[in-house]
Amino acid sequence: MFKPLPSDVLNYSYDNFYQLVKERCGDNVVEFMKLLDISSVQSLLGVENLFDYLEFNSEKLNAIKNKLAFQHENVLVEVKWGVRNSLECLIQDLKTFSDNNQRMAESIVLNDDTILSSSFLQKHPILKCLINLYKTIDDQNNEDNSENTSFFNYFLHNISSNLCRSKNAYRYNEPVLRFAMAFHVLSGNIAYEFVRLNVPGALPALSTLQGLPLNKHHRMKEAEFRFDSLSAHTNSLKTNIAFAAEGCTAVIKKISYDSLTNSFVGLVPHLNDGIPTTLHYQTDSFKKLREWFSTEDRSDLINIHMIQPITNMQIAPNPFLLSAFGTNNKYEAIDIIRRWIWVFEQSSLKNVRIVGFSTHGDPKYMRAMRLVTGFFATLPNIKLNSYTNAFYVKIPKEWNWYFLGDSHLFLCFQDATHLCTKLRNRLLSRIANMLIGNHCISIDYLSTLIRNIPKLRHGLVKSDIFPQDRQNFSSCVKICSDDVTKCLAEIHESEGIIMYIRLLRSIMIAYIEKLTTPINRLYYAWFSVFVSRLWYIWIDYMPKVDLEKSLYELSGITTNNKKKKKKQFFITNNAYYCIEINAHQLTYLALLVTEKKLPAEAMNIYLFSSQTCEGMFRSARSMSGTFSSVVNFSVQEFLNRAQKLSLLQKLKTESEFYSTSGNLVCPKHYKQRKQLRQSQYVIPGNDILNVETITKVVCQAYN
DSSP states (O other): OOOOOOTTGGGOBTHHHHHHHHHHHOHHHHHHHHHTTOOBHHHHHTOSSGGGGGGSOOHHHHHHHHHHEEEOTTSOEEEOHHHHHHHHHHHHHHHHHHHHHHHHHHHHHHOTTOOOOHHHHHHOTHHHHHHHHHHHHHHHHHHHTOOOOOHHHHHHHHHHHHHTSOGGGOOOOHHHHHHHHHHHHHHOHHHHHHHHHHSTTSSOOHHHHHTSHHHHHTOOOTTOOOHHHHHHHHHHTTOOEEEEEEEEEEOOOOOEEETTTTEEESBOOOEETTEEOTTOOOOSOHHHHHHHHHHSOBOOEEEEEEEEEOOSSSSOOOOEEEEEEEEOSOOOHHHHHHHHHHHHHHHHHTTOEEEEEEEOOOHHHHHHHHHHHTSSOOOSSOOGGGSTTOEEOOOOTTOTTOOSOSEESSEEEEOHHHHHHHHHHHHHOSSOOEEETTEEEOTHHHHHHHHHSOHHHHOOOGGGGOSSOTTOHHHHHHHTSHHHHHHHTTSTTOHHHHHHHHHHHHHHHHHTOSSOOHHHHHHHHHHHHHHHHHHHHHHHHSOHHHHHHHHHHHHOOOOOOTTOOGGGGSOOHHHHHHHHHHHHHHHHHHHHHHTTSSOGGGGOGGGSSTHHHHHHHHHHHTTSOTTOOOOOOOHHHHHHHHHHHHHHHHHHHHHHHOOOTTOOOOOOOHHHHHHHHHOOSSOSOGGGOOHHHHHHHHHHHHO
């Protein structure tokens, strides 16, 4: 019989540990431990199947292998019975000793009959604070009749229980794991490790986080469309309808190796009917890799698809990242259409109905939208209205102002934020010389306003009319304010720019502002259409010579260049098509709601834009570390960041929409909190939406 294990045996290491192994198992086992670099009791308890290492063919192991085991001719290694028995008994005794210590520590802490002396409480005053804290928590729960336990309780319990265990026996409950994942995404590796090391027992190691099933579930692969995850996401929100958006942004042209998929990321994936090929660049051949590097294009853009679920909840749910892949923008409008149809079909198989798609105003996407909607363009070989699940509404015959058909597979919207910045850039352009009637539309009126009228009256500054920042939407908002319009009325011959600002303001009210009712959305959408149509007709009717003469009389500008066409006096064709398509699709959407084919929440079109893509890009850029000045990313770096953002959005969705024990509270920007207090997710006004009302509203917009 061996003597009992010492009370501090779990802390044995090096000489003490090797002496214990020698007494229980002999010198040969000690030599084996040293070869494996096992130098403490804790490291021994952390190793499973210790004798499996004897099966390795190594020169250093051969000598000790002959002492501890028999080697058969078929390379089978059989450990000697005495060696195996003595080592297994030692390990079992150490595990039993560790478990007894753990139970003893827990029994001391959890024993209901434990009486703490006043001297002990004076020595540890934090115990008094904890007792008072839990009394207060119990009183609050009794007053609120709440059975849910706060995250703070889980957090304290987790720390206190872990500190009573050895470090290799730390355990973490589900709320703490969710908190740790969210904290890691928000803070980064350095801040996470700083907190973990200074608050022992509070947070798991990074390796533990990376191995969690939830983390693995959100791993992103280039060109992978996550339809299964989309279905789970919409099911959790209790909806099956959603709106899709597609957008792209510039990335660093860099090729990276993804060890998880054994593929190279950063080369442009091949398109098959507009659909990118997943894991196309996989090879074990250096020759093939060198060929790719010399012949294949590198991605300078990343293209993503975002899905915005449509629900009847008060708070709009977070969008879902469906896919991401690198591209060089060398594809046609037909590729975009085929990709949209494929996304629609695959989503339908997962019981998710894609209502429509939204993008920015790139010419290829604009052409794709015109072909899909049939806005003075047709698809010769693809009949979208032949699908059994296509939308169908009855268009009144007297609607001679409506140019689209009665059947659509899905709708299309141009991003209204991009449209507003296009109109602003057109106003600030030195190339365009816009005219309407006997009035010139020029930036000079705004310059005069800033120069001659106090800023307190209009709020504009010189930077608001600088054309360098082409995506300055806040400048659009300031230019379109009522104060600016009132001040412009005091400037001579400013009627043209006032009309232009009203056009820009109407688009914001119709598609961007959240508090607009459906009736007002239709009114302002068609007001912008009729202004643009009448302006276009007038430009087309007037001879170019007369337009140039009017421009010279109004502004002193001469345009004798014969290459310039009359389009310089009007907004861009792209912007005009955006205005027309959005108004038509909004009207079609209203008809779907009136016929009960879509819920009333579908009229919240401020959510149906590619700003979900822009938000994802902004969030990914903001994830650069504290000590890093690089804000851009390569394709692989975006996929890594997108994985973290998808995980964070899932945790936010769970905290906002589900009331469970240990729920996390996520911070919100003060503007978002203010908007939430002011408005409901569903804007009233759908109850009076019908064909007669729509007709009346459009006629009012025309008049």
